[in-house]
Each structure stands twice: as structure tokens, then as C-alpha cells.
Amino acid sequence: MNELLSHLNPNLLQQLDFYFHKIDFIFLNRLSFLLFILAMLLATGLSLTVPQIIEPLRNWRLVIRSLIANLVVVPILVLGLLHFVPVSEPIKIGFTILAVAAGPPVLPKLAQMVNGNLAFAAGLMMVLMLASTIFMPIVLPLVLDGVQISPWQVAKPLFVSLLPPLAIGLLIRSRFEAIATNIVPFLRRVTNFALILGLASSLSLQFNSLIVLAKSGIVLAIAIFIIVAFAVGYLLGGPNLDTRLTLGVGTAQRNIAGALIVAGTNFEDPAIISVIVVTSLSLFVVIRLIARQSFVKQTPSTELS
Secondary structure, eight states, X not given: OHHHHHTSOHXXXXXXXXXXXXXXXXXXXXXXXXXXXXXXXXXXXXXXXXHHHHHHHHOHXXXXXHHXXXXXXXXXXXXXXXXXXXXXXXXXXXXXXXXXXXOOTTHHHHHHHTTOBHHHHHHHHHHHHHHHHHHHHHHHHHHSTTOOOOHHHHHHHXXXXXXXXXXXXXXXXXXXXXXXXXXXXXXXXXXXXXXXXXXXXXXXXXXXHHHHHHHTTHHHHHHHHHHHHHHHHXXXXXXXXXXXXXXXXXXXXXXXXXHHHHHHHHOOOHHHHHHHHHHHHHHHHHHHHHHHHHSTTSOOBOSOO
């Protein structure tokens, strides 16, 4: 490698180094995750019909169990965990916000990764995010002093960023099913590329925070959180494997958009935002690794059984 570099033009190396340092990783990170969300939800809409997404709301027992898992069991377990695991105040605040923020926008992608139920994932994402618009403004001031947040602040990402691409996909699917079927594979490739780019840029931006958090002992807390939250969702997901897997990953991953809004508008310590970002990325990476090892041979379901 050193011999190869020695043959390169020094001016070229200087130019490459200059352009590398000129990369705006913050802009790249935001753009990649925006592209990821838009492509993922558009592909989800193109893969489903409106009745399939509405179907989870008719299974009221499953909906209630999903709400209990995300809005009752996980917050109680996390708050209990924070009493036994010694962590700094920013870590404690970040974990508390994440515990209360249910409804990950990436749930359809997570369901696809574990070959869960895509229709249930799309419906559950909307149900949990709508529930969080009521739950978070009520509960957060009770567990964190001085926190204030309006329901619209939590609901805005759902109505502005998430529902439009999903609705466009559903509309195209209802009128041009053949076209929708042909577009989905391309959009899934775009989704995977944007996800990899987003994770890589996030790693570069949060690398120092990741090292600090790793030395603080939060790794054990994150691992326990992932295992317990996934187990809660899996056990309450009903008798069918696809809904169990979907609720499992949907409970382990949290609503990072809502959590960052709360942290950014109520706290000045940047460490709290780092905790939320690093924890969410860790959850996503771990779920992806588990999915690749455990569920790669299964076929995703689009019907709620």
C-alpha cells in the first residue's frame, strides 16, 4: 500500500485530502436518511393496499398488546433499569426519552429485514406514532423535570415526512399495480444504499461520542434494553411468527425523530442527543445483524394473519 501511494502524484493526494475534509457529513447524513425514509415508505406503499394496512386496527387485541408493550412495559423496564445501572445524568435523560418515544419510522424496513408482516408494520407504525403524540406530552413532564412538548411537535414528522410517500405509493399501487411491482425492487436497492450511507456518515459524526459512551458502561445497558424490549414485543405479538417478529423489532427500536425533538427543545447538553442517536443506531445495527443471521431464509409476509 505504501509503495502504491508513493507512485501517486502528491498534488493528487493533497486534492483528495482537501475534498475529503470539505465533505459536509452533517448534510450527507440528513440527506441519506431522508432518502432512506422516502424510498422505504414509497416502496411500502407500492407493496400494499389500503385494506392490508387497515387490517391491524381490526385486531384490537393485537393493537392493545402492542400499545401495552411500547407505552407501558418498556418505559417501566427502562426506568427500573436506570435505578440499577449507574450511568451519568445525560445518559439517564437520553434513555428516559427513548423509552417514552414509541413508533419507529423505520418499522417497515425492520419488518422486511426480519421477514415479518409488512402490512402490520405499516399500520403499527402509524398507530404507535399517533399514540406517542398523546403519551409523550403527558408522561415526559412526570419523569423529567422541566420538559415541555406539544402534541404537534411529535405528530409533525408523521404527517409531513412519513404519510405522503406512503400515500403516494398506495395510490400508484391501486391504479398501476404492474408499474408498482416493477418499481419496488429498485426502491429497495435505493433504501439499502441510503441506509448504508446514513449509518456510515452517522458513525463518522458520532465516533467520539460512541467511544465516550462505550467507556461509560452504557454498552451493557443498551444490550439489556435490546434483549428485553425485543422479548416483550415478541411475547405479546400473538400466535403468529410474522407479527411476533414485527412487534419485537418495533418495540426494541424507538421513535428517534420524536426523541430528538424532545432533547433538542428542552436540553442544552449535546451529550443527551448523542445518547439518543448512538443508542438508536446501535439498536438498528444489532437488529440488522440478528436479522441477517436468523431470518434470511424466510419470506416476508404482507398479510395480517
